Every structure is written in structure tokens, then in C-alpha cells.
Amino acid sequence: xxxxxxxxxxxxxxxxxxxxxxxxxxxxxxxxxxxxxxxxxxxxxxxxxxxxxxxxxxxxxxxxxxxxxxxxxxxxxxxxxxxxxxxxxxxxxxxxxxxxxxxxxxxxxxxxxxxxxxxxxxxxxxxxxxxxxxxxxxxxxxx
Numbered sequence: 001x002x003x004x005x006x007x008x009x010x011x012x013x014x015x016x017x018x019x020x021x022x023x024x025x026x027x028x029x030x031x032x033x034x035x036x037x038x039x040x041x042x043x044x045x046x047x048x049x050x051x052x053x054x055x056x057x058x059x060x061x062x063x064x065x066x067x068x069x070x071x072x073x074x075x076x077x078x079x080x081x082x083x084x085x086x087x088x089x090x091x092x093x094x095x096x097x098x099x100x101x102x103x104x105x106x107x108x109x110x111x112x113x114x115x116x117x118x119x120x121x122x123x124x125x126x127x128x129x130x131x132x133x134x135x136x137x138x139x140x141x142x143x
Contacts, residue, residue, distance in 0.1 A: 020107050023054070032104020033058070034095040098123065 023031040027050055036051045066073055079087070095101045098120040100109070106124065109117020 016107060017111075020103070020111075024108065030100075030104050030108040032100045032108060034092075034101035035104055038095075094124075094127075 020031040023029065027047065029036075031054070033055075036054055039046075040048060040051050040055065091101075098105065100117075100120065102121065102124050105114075105117040105120040110121060
């Protein structure tokens with residue numbers, strides 16, 4: 001596992017904020033990943049090339065980081081396929097219920113002062129805290 005550094009999260013956060021701001025300025029849309037990805041599945045999607053390019057950039061960036069610094073993805077925990085499928089399904093249901101995901105609400109919505117985004121992000125965080133507690137302590141799961 002990597003040791004904590006102040007600069008990596010700071011630079012990463014600044015780049016995420018910059019990319020979200022540039023996307024909003026250039027396209028007039030919030031850079032919410034679930035909304036961008038979900039709308040690709042609709043036939044009536046507006047600006048599909050912009051959406052595909054954004055999603056492709058996320059995938060290519062992750063692959064490049066994995067090739068250049070594979071240790072950043074190192075983990076001792078490996079979920080089973082059923083756990084991963086259930087988790088993915090729950091994330092999908094949650095993004096539909098909240099009309100967005102952590103990137104849309106947490107990064108873009110809060111910075112715009114959206115009350116709905118404050119509530120959604122708080123709910124995401126609380127759910128994450130409870131889930132980690134249950135998995136680690138009540139169910140004896142991942143470290």
C-alpha cells in the first residue's frame with residue numbers, strides 16, 4: 001500500500017475540480033458520471049460524442065495510471081462476483097433515486113450551492129460509513 005502524501009490528493013482534487021469546471025463551461029452540463037454514462041444508453045441522447053469522449057477519457061486515464069503506477073490499485077481484498085454484481089446494482093439504483101452520483105452531486109452540485117446535492121452527498125457518505133461499519137465489524141469482512 002502507498003504511504004499517504006499531501007500532494008497527490010491535492011493535485012488529484014484540483015484536477016477533478018478543473019475538469020468539472022471546464023466541462024460545465026464548455027458544454028453547459030454538470031460532469032456527473034452516471035448521467036453521462038446513462039444517457040449514452042438512450043437513443044435520444046444529446047451530444048453523444050462528447051459523452052463518449054468523456055467516458056473514454058476516464059477509462060483510458062485509469063488504464064494509463066494502472067500501467068504507469070500499478071501499486072495505486074493494489075489491494076488485499078477481492079470481492080466475489082456476486083458481491084460485485086449486487087454492489088453495482090445498488091449503486092445504479094442509488095444514482096437513479098438521487099438523480100445523480102457522487103461526482104455530479106458531491107463535486108458539481110455542492111459547488112453550485114444545490115440543497116438537493118448537499119442532502120444527496122450527505123446520504124451517500126452516511127450510507128458508506130454504515131456499510132463499512134457493517135462489513136468490517138458486524139459481518140467480519142474486508143480489513
